[in-house]
Amino acid sequence: IDVDQHEDLATKYRIQAVPTFILFKNGEAVWRHSGVIHSSELQGVIEKHYT
Template structure:
């Protein structure tokens, strides 16, 4: 996997899902994200970061609840949301930042 810093430098928005394997709401978001990925195609990237495996990233972005979603563009966090969110809302955020 490419380095996180390289990934978030993209001109296109990058939606990062900070999740944990033990988290029920995170599991509920999985099919939502799969469907979103199909809908947006290559308009944006979707990355999943396991907070238990990447504690330093979780700390750097102050992830206190999972799932937390952050949209990055050119290395900047442009949007953030903690908790379950609809695919429709995520798609709207990606389109606003495209």
């Protein structure tokens, strides 16, 4: 999300740094990470939660 245009969502999900990644499963946050992350690490996290 654009935190400048959607301050309500940034507050709701406690986004204090950009980038912040939040993975949701069935409407619930199952993983979050603030800051830079290597694409292979992100891919591994996605595969862990969605396969």
